[in-house]
Amino acid sequence: MESYHLLMESYALDAGIALHCRMGAATVFYRQGRLYLGLGYLQRAANLFQLAMSMFWDASRAENGMACLQYEMWGIRWFEDFMETYLTNAANLRRNDLAMLPHLSDLQVPPSYRDPSLRIAVFSLCDYSPESPMYWLLARSRQNREAYCSRHGYGLEWTSQRPSSSKDRHPVWGQIAGPLELLAGGKYDWILSMDCDSLFVDMTVTVDSLLYRFASRATPWGKLEIDPDVHFLISEDGRGLAGGNWIVRNSQEGRAFLQGIFGPDDANGNPYLRPVCNLQVPGRAT
Template structure:
């Protein structure tokens, strides 16, 4: 950092980029070497973000903030591995019964220049700076005239979801009803899988397997929306076509170079809902994310989400080694504001992430505890709360779930 503060930011970036090449086997899709010291790699990304923020040139400061924010996202990917695998504790020391906590000696009190609190504060400072500046050109609609209900009948769109839960769990029933009704309303294909498609891996990896299948099998579908089982369409009048045409439009239709539309929350790219074009780019992306049979990402706490973040952002330390003439994500990826299709329940939004309210398109219950005193229906009542009465919001809004199903 002293090097950067003395005005040698390019040299500092180069040194850190070299260290990342060495510690991640040249930014390999399977950076097995890096996982032998995840905290060291996390520290490199944290310091690289700080070095970028040291460059105070007015003409470059906002782009530096964008670059720094994605380095912070990568630092989160790596430090979370340490937190979950080595520092997490379940019993004693937490704020109350059943709360997880972490042993500070593994992270905050280590010799590495990183702490969870500092990293999160730094990340939110950058996010707030960018939000105040309204500076994210990449997240702005390309078209502001496309109605939310726009439907291109020549465009075939599908919705894919995996709901592999025990038979007594009500979630698959609620999801199938909500997703199916939305798909039927707009003429979309709906592919729901209730089997575990990746029994050799944690269940979340079924997402990648199902997307690989539909891209190979459903050759008449142009775009697929991946939609987590605990995510629900709330404003039924908003179409997926409208998202595509607002954020991936080009002269005469959709931009042929855009293959993925996704959203970031306040912590990282979140893959609970994203759009993927049926293309060779998408197939190659999913193959890299799936990785080898013994992929190092299989047991990461964020599973396939971490693998996707790494795949999309891993080359940034090389891309921005000498300049800022590129986007933080590959040109094939468009990042939408979270409110467009991945708003969170207040219990998980916690004033940090985008919070669902009447009128918004999607409500995601990711991270929401589905069981209350062993009764999943009570949990749905606690979580759904005032969302359960569609009539309160007028025509076009979906219940989640209807009160008659919650006792």
């Protein structure tokens, strides 16, 4: 365990270094998680497995990535050993169930509760060209957001144009840049950022009710208030954190958190913008 800690501190604290050997980093996370799993620390193991999964997922999208992952690497069969351990532990933990979430279970907040003092917006970037097979989603996504925001009096911030601050980056960065620009404008107190392909299914559930249920605290006079120390909420999908849907507070801490993720445009100062090598399938020249 000490050896794995040393490896993580040496090679995994800087994302740019870790991404140069994604599956090596994933191996360290996975093997450390297995040790914690054996000691009974299931939550800690789940966190490490998710770090391994982030590297696995990034590798799968690289050139030759999916083919490469079919092979045993670093002594691990990734689709058999890793995925089985990772998903089984996640299913046993059930961290996406309401009973497992950190909230005041004895306080009842109606799912349709609306605090008129809160200025809330829903942001989505649908950056698909007409040639994309996903282009049909734009009309469906906007219609869904319009119906929901109109019902609850939320600001509708739906766009198919990448924010100017992220035009030179991969489209995924627009989902961070857009809320950052809105927060800087000061028009909203909270922003719910949703992936284009996420839809509101139950239109009666408000963002306010989520905030008061999962980010609130009880006052001495028996009234609920949103905890001033909560600045960011993110969902889980049963396997771990689901980065496609999250809520950020327009506070110094909330803005700083997103800005820290977005980082500078200079690749030397932003490890996520550094080029990484493609994977090579064993026995095949690339």
